[in-house]
Amino acid sequence: MSLTVAAVFLASGSAFAAEAEGEAAATPAAAPAAAAPAAEPAAEGKESGLEVGARVGYGIPMGNAAEGSKMSDAFNGKIPLWLDVGYRLNRNIYVGGFFQYGIGLMNDDKCKDCSGSVMRFGVNAQYHIMPTxxxxxxxxxxxxxxxxxxxxxxxxxxxxxxxxSSTKGLEFINLQAGGDYKVSPDFGIGPFLSFSLGQYSSSTVEINGQENSADIEKKAMHQWLILGVRGSFVL
Known part of the structure; x- marks a missing residue:
């Protein structure tokens, strides 16, 4: 957004100097320029309570599933369907759990006739900077x-x-940032960004009903960058 500042110029004549002097004396001093408007307050919602949220977006794979095996060899991306359930301890702090099912967008050049998904679950916390x-x-x-x-x-x-195949491992950290536009005192919607860092540690492969499980010896780090929209409601 841009703020346009207008300047006003006044001119005065020299005729009737005495009369002008009297009018000037009677004219109040100009008011100081108005300060920039403060952030618009929202109607205050609940200070604490159960909070549920839903997200959708697009995920970009980075890094390697194992040494010599790029994430992008299988996935071009994913569409995450993300659910948050937790508790707003106060207006600023939220803690809870999350579950995400990602619909895999496959790399047909390297994984022809493949389908896939990425499931994530865990715990997270948020700090809300301007909750009111x-x-x-x-x-x-x-x-x-x-x-x-x-x-x-x-x-x-x-x-x-x-x-x-099913490949599993820890998500060591998941960093998030976003913003909630208050549609109502207790409901907000807005953009979010998530960056996670994880490592697969084991894999199970099944071919025509024959299953084999093993630890991944040459482990590697991989990442997911997710951009999307989030809505949340405090009950």
Whole structure:
């Protein structure tokens, strides 16, 4: 937004000097320039209570699932469907749990006829910076667990092979930032950004019903960058 400041110029004549002098004496001094408007306050909602939220967005994979295996070899991205449930301790502090199911957008060049998903769950906390204003920016941090699932079907010499894999590991940290525009005192909606850092530690592979599980020896770090929209309601 831009603020336009107008300047007003006054001119005076020289005729009737005495009369002008009298008018000047009777004219009150100009009022000082108005200060910049403060942030617009919102009607005060509940100070504490159960809070539920939902998010949707787009996730960008980065890093490696294991050494020599890029996340982008399987996923071009994901569409996360994210649920938050927790408690607003006061107007500023929220603590709770989260669950996210991500619909995988697959890399058809390297994973043809594949489908996949990414599931995450854990705990997080948020600090709301301006909870009584119409727009309330916030920051958050969390930890959790991640499960990435891939499945494919291939036909070779008339025989169909079905394969699936489930790769699991810790999400060491999840950094978040966003802002809530107060539609009502207890309901807000706005943008958010999330960046998570995790590591897969084990994998289970199933081919035509035969299952094999093992730890990942050459572990690597991977990240998800998620941009989206979040809505939350304090009950």
């Amino acid at each position: 204003q119409k727009f309330d920016p916030w920051v958050g941090v969390g930890v959790g667990y991640e499960i990435a699932t891939l499945s494919s079907k291939t036909t070779v010499l008339g025989q169909t092979f079905e394969a699936s």
